[in-house]
Amino acid sequence: MKALLHPARVVALVFLLVILLGTGLLMLPIAHAEGISAPWVTAFFTAVSAVCVTGLVVVDTGTYWSGFGQVVILMLFQLGGFGMMTLATLLGLMVNRSFRLRTKMVAQQESRTLAIGDVGSVAKLVLVVTLGMELLITLLLTVRLHLAYDLPLTEAAWSGLFHAISAFNNAGFSIHPDSLMRYASDALILLPVMTAIVIGGIGFPVLHDLRNRLRDPRHWSLHTKLTLSGTAVLLLCGFVGLLLSEWSNAATLGPMSVGDKVLSAAFASVSARTAGFNSIDIGALTHESWALHYLLMFVGGGSAGTAGGVKVGTVAILLLMVIAEIRGRGDTEAFGRRICAAAQRQAITVLVLGSAMVVIGTLFILRTTDIATDKVIFEVVSAFGTVGLSTGITADLPESSQLMLTLLMYVGRVGIVTLAVSLAMGERRMPYRYPEEHPIVG
Structure with missing residues (x-):
């Protein structure tokens, strides 16, 4: 019983339960535009895509x-983006200001906060930022759509x-068949939507750090510095690369004005x-x-945000490890800080499992298509x-391939490491260590 209550397993199980609940609701005749029951694969795929804030669809959201x-x-992609465990933490805050240690550990597993004592603060920030951004973007889009598009x-x-909610949660769902x-x-x-995407995907630990030390970048955490710098590089490289590749493409950017x-x-x-x-x-x-x-999709956004992927911080750590090895340095360093060995092992694990x-x-x-x-x-x-x-x-994919995509979405949202830990039998510390040897590499 104790193993089943491991925070990582709770996160994985709660996401699964919400997916099953969403599937049941979407199979109700009232959920279908024609008043009939949707096929279970269609309902399940849509529920997984929504809870996992993905946006892949097998039917048109606005008409089906x-x-x-x-x-x-x-509601499903709002819950998925907001974070099941963060929501549970907020509910606990409303009922009782004092948490039990396990409740804080569960919330920390989802929010990736750096210290257990920060959970309450991050949870409050999640609520304020989420509602504030969604309301602001909703207002901007509503006014524009009403005045400019009648x-x-x-x-x-x-x-x-x-x-607005889909953008902030990086869900990608649209009620238009052509998206945007x-x-x-x-x-x-597009600019308000882009703003919501970036803020939602940057990660709440980064927002928490910026709120406390906005005017003092020197004291930002290493995680914040790596995430912000990595995000800036990826956005710039993606922009330049797409602009150059599509500039003369008659089917995309070709017919457009420069602006x-x-x-x-x-x-x-x-x-x-x-x-x-x-x-x-x-x-x-x-x-x-x-x-x-x-590349951009595989890397994704910041940790503990609404984005997916292996995360910017993971790739940044791996690149720093490569640089340190090339330079013959024993330590992996960045911004005057040494990156711990545990973080380096986790980064490698996430990359290997994600690639697999x-x-x-x-x-x-x-094989199926x-x-x-x-x-x-x-x-x-x-x-x-x-x-x-x-x-x-x-x-157009067969049902078996669509179900494979649901597995990929679930793993991508819950997180490679979280899922791996949730399935593991538990951590063990060996009372001995083997002699060290250096195999040939390369």
Whole structure:
């Protein structure tokens, strides 16, 4: 019983329970636009995609699901992005200000805070930032849609609310069949969405650190520095790479004005980091752009945010390890700090297990379909990174391949390390160590 209550296992089980609950709700006739019961695979896939804030869909969200069904989907990706354990922590704060140690440990497993004593503070920040950003983006989108596109106020408000919450949670769900392509030249729509994506995906520990030390960057934690610098590099490289690759592509940026090209390339770079919205046709991108998306989607965003992927901090640590090895340094260092050996082992573990999941998923789907390999890789990486971008093959995949994508989404959201720990029998410290030897490498 004690092993079952391990914080990592609680996180994994709660996400699974919410997925099953969402599946049941989406199978109700009231959730379908035509008043019939949706097939269980369709309902299950949609629930997993929503809870895991991915955005991959096998049916059009705006026409297949009724208003009730769309509300259920919205609630699922709100819960998934907000974090099951963070929500549990907030409920505990409302009832009783004092936590038991295990409750704090459970919340810490989800929020990735650096100290158990920070859980309450981070949980409050999650609530304030989430509601504040979602309300602000909803207001901006509603006003723009009502005034510029002549949508009735209620319709504009619903569209604004749905897309604002989806953007902040990096969910990628849209009630439009073309995602946000109809707004490709509208900066007043895309810029608020981009802002919500970045803030939601940067990670709450970073926001917590910035709130406390905004005017004193020298005292930011190493995690904050690595995340912010890594995010800036990825966004810039993604923007430049996509702009160059798609500049003359007649099916994407080619026909646009210079300003619209810059806007769409910037939006694509931001969205590729696990948001899942698109303002240009993903299926029409060049092969170079697809390859760039592989990298951006696999890396993802910041730890303990609404983004997926192996995380910016993980890749930053691995790159620093390579640099230290090339320079012949015994320690891996950054910003005047030494990175502990445990963090380095965790980074390697996340990369290896994440890569293994992508390879396994790709091989499985290739065996069950004759779709081009590059499109399958794109779909698999998108699912594992909980991105939601697609070249348009999701609905055409056989059910077995769609179920494989749900597994990838679940693992990508819960986290490789969290899932591995939740399945492990428990930590053991060996009372002995073997003699050390150095095998030949390379």
